Amino acid sequence: MKQITKAMMLVAVLGVAACTNANRFDNDFDAGAGAGTGVAVPGSADDPTSVAHFQQRVGDRVLFAVDQSNLSPEGQTVLAGQAAWLLRNSDYLAIIEGHADEQGTRQYNLALGARRANAVMEYLVAQGVPQSRLKFVSYGKERPIEICSQEACYAQNRRAVTIISAGLTG
Amino acid sequence: MTHRLMQLVLAAMMALVHVSATAAPLRIEITEGVVEPLPFALPVFVPESPQAAELAQQVSRVVAQDLIGTGLFREIPSDAHISRVSSFGAPVAFADWKAINAQALITGAVGTDGAGRLTVKFRAWDVFAGTELVPGQQFASSEDGWRRLAHKVADQVYSSLTGETPYFDSRVVFVSETGPKNKREKRLAIMDYDGSNVQYLTDSSAIVLAPRFSPSGDRVLYTSYASGFPRVHVLTVGDVRSRVLQSNEGVMSFAPRFSPDGRTVVYSLTQGSNTDIWAMDVASGATRRMTNSPAIETAPSYSPDGSQIVFESDRSGSQQLYIMSAAGGDARRISFGQSGRYGTPVWSPRGDLIAFTKQNAGRFHIGVMRTDGSEERLLTASFLDEGPSWAPNGRVLMFARETQGAQGASALYSVDVSGRNLKRVRTPAGGSDPSWGPLQ
Numbered sequence: 110m111k112q113i114t115k116a117m118m119l120v121a122v123l124g125v126a127a128c129t130n131a132n133r134f135d136n137d138f139d140a141g142a143g144a145g146t147g148v149a150v151p152g153s154a155d156d157p158t159s160v161a162h163f164q165q166r167v168g169d170r171v172l173f174a175v176d177q178s179n180l181s182p183e184g185q186t187v188l189a190g191q192a193a194w195l196l197r198n199s200d201y202l203a204i205i206e207g208h209a210d211e212q213g214t215r216q217y218n219l220a221l222g223a224r225r226a227n228a229v230m231e232y233l234v235a236q237g238v239p240q241s242r243l244k245f246v247s248y249g250k251e252r253p254i255e256i257c258s259q260e261a262c263y264a265q266n267r268r269a270v271t272i273i274s275a276g277l278t279g
Numbered sequence: 280m281t282h283r284l285m286q287l288v289l290a291a292m293m294a295l296v297h298v299s300a301t302a303a304p305l306r307i308e309i310t311e312g313v314v315e316p317l318p319f320a321l322p323v324f325v326p327e328s329p330q331a332a333e334l335a336q337q338v339s340r341v342v343a344q345d346l347i348g349t350g351l352f353r354e355i356p357s358d359a360h361i362s363r364v365s366s367f368g369a370p371v372a373f374a375d376w377k378a379i380n381a382q383a384l385i386t387g388a389v390g391t392d393g394a395g396r397l398t399v400k401f402r403a404w405d406v407f408a409g410t411e412l413v414p415g416q417q418f419a420s421s422e423d424g425w426r427r428l429a430h431k432v433a434d435q436v437y438s439s440l441t442g443e444t445p446y447f448d449s450r451v452v453f454v455s456e457t458g459p460k461n462k463r464e465k466r467l468a469i470m471d472y473d474g475s476n477v478q479y480l481t482d483s484s485a486i487v488l489a490p491r492f493s494p495s496g497d498r499v500l501y502t503s504y505a506s507g508f509p510r511v512h513v514l515t516v517g518d519v520r521s522r523v524l525q526s527n528e529g530v531m532s533f534a535p536r537f538s539p540d541g542r543t544v545v546y547s548l549t550q551g552s553n554t555d556i557w558a559m560d561v562a563s564g565a566t567r568r569m570t571n572s573p574a575i576e577t578a579p580s581y582s583p584d585g586s587q588i589v590f591e592s593d594r595s596g597s598q599q600l601y602i603m604s605a606a607g608g609d610a611r612r613i614s615f616g617q618s619g620r621y622g623t624p625v626w627s628p629r630g631d632l633i634a635f636t637k638q639n640a641g642r643f644h645i646g647v648m649r650t651d652g653s654e655e656r657l658l659t660a661s662f663l664d665e666g667p668s669w670a671p672n673g674r675v676l677m678f679a680r681e682t683q684g685a686q687g688a689s690a691l692y693s694v695d696v697s698g699r700n701l702k703r704v705r706t707p708a709g710g711s712d713p714s715w716g717p718l719q
Contacts, residue, residue: 214622216534220554220575227552256460258683
């Protein structure tokens with residue numbers, strides 16, 4: 110990840126933590142952590158406005174079948190949660206990174222990763238997230254997270270990850 | 280005289296290949312089974328002054344290694360030589376070379392002028408016929424160009440004995456790789472075809488992919504993530520300066536290649552979910568759409584006469600090879616294997632074959648087929664072979680082989696178009712995406 114994106118994320122997380130107040134949690138209609146259990150630590154995964162919450166509770170990624178870019182029902186559920194979070198936390202932009210496993214040639218995998226990222230982006234847009242807040246990129250097979258050359262690892266690599274970054278507003 | 284010698288070498292080259300229309304009018308003897316490399320002797324080139332002694336050794340080794348590396352020649356080591364060659368102009372004692380079965384003899388001399396200038400002279404002999412293979416020649420350069428002079432000598436001998444055009448005096452641009460699969464660092468590098476003289480053209484701060492030489496070898500196209508998105512860049516080799524070639528917002532560009540006249544770049548452009556092939560006029564920057572299909576179109580490669588482009592597309596439902604006019608438009612499919620997927624097509628500089636990566640039943644292969652898709656032959660098989668690139672004479676392919684698992688790494692290999700002589704091309708670190716440049 111580019112240094113600038115990391116820095117922006119850090120600023121975003123700290124910024125949100127700084128201007129959070131307890132009342133925000135009363136409006137949390139995200140089922141699960143935080144609701145009714147007292148004030149969550151700002152910026153932690155229990156804080157529904159935090160990026161950590163997006164990554165760990167909402168889910169920042171969906172997986173794909175071999176050679177496919179269509180979203181599974183599980184994937185659509187995760188993306189519905191992503192869209193809801195993005196709509197509630199409208200200061201953020203997102204870039205969707207598409208990936209492929211190593212079982213393919215380099216250029217084709219770049220294009221396949223793009224199909225996957227684009228499928229996620231279009232779903233988020235269909236859920237009401239403004240296109241202007243979204244971008245996508247493909248890394249093809251260049252950035253695997255699991256490296257065991259078996260299906261268990263390949264399945265984790267065939268993914269589209271939504272990366273949150275701070276926007277220009279707020 | 281050289282006819283018989285040439286037949287022996289051609290028999291070695293062609294043993295496993297169907298006889299197809301070649302340019303050579305010679306009768307070719309196909310020998311089944313054992314392929315016997317041609318034995319040659321290359322006594323150390325004579326240094327014309329004591330200062331040239333080390334260079335003479337080095338030049339001699341590179342000439343011999345070029346020939347041996349083709350798999351068509353076998354060197355008779357110097358400790359078996361009966362004669363010594365102490366003077367370049369002395370008459371050849373053919374009986375001494377016949378006695379050790381050296382069918383070809385290469386002699387030479389190396390001189391330096393003390394001011395950084397180097398000359399290499401050579402003569403090559405058909406020992407049993409007692410005649411010269413090629414007229415003796417002399418090459419000159421600055422001293423640091425000694426490898427190129429050696430390659431030029433070897434190229435002359437190779438061409439005269441095989442009837443093929445030369446290829447040793449050439450360079451390869453590739454991606455140098457270090458680190459594990461999940462933390463792979465990539466940078467552009469350039470080297471002599473034999474792995475020597477590696478120089479780095481970029482650092483590893485951004486992912487770089489699939490560099491491609493221009494037809495004259497002066498520029499390299501490549502894809503870089505420096506902006507955070509894959510974009511086509513062009514780099515001038517001489518001063519190692521880069522510029523972005525395609526920079527429109529909201530799109531990805533990759534898989535670039537030059538046309539044979541160096542004036543057009545074809546590449547893939549991704550907009551939304553779709554990837555199509557576009558062409559850009561290098562001088563004006565004007566772009567033109569070449570394919571218009573909702574499928575993935577990528578990896579375009581021109582025919583050597585510039586009139587056609589081979590590329591891969593999954594418009595049929597799976598990755599296959601197609602050929603279209605260089606003006607774009609309708610394309611005809613050329614890959615029709617019973618199973619498997621085809622990608623990364625590259626048109627041979629001889630125009631006769633298209634090399635490709637084939638993926639079938641969990642294995643990867645480098646293969647070749649005729650331009651109408653017939654006579655498909657797979658030359659290699661492994662966990663992951665991909666991305667072939669042709670030597671300038673269309674006889675050898677270089678490609679990348681990645682090994683499996685967490686310890687896996689990518690390395691460069693080469694193989695003869697007959698499928699013989701598969702071997703590793705040693706690079707300082709791992710390597711991928713080779714692009715073989717023109718004869719210099």
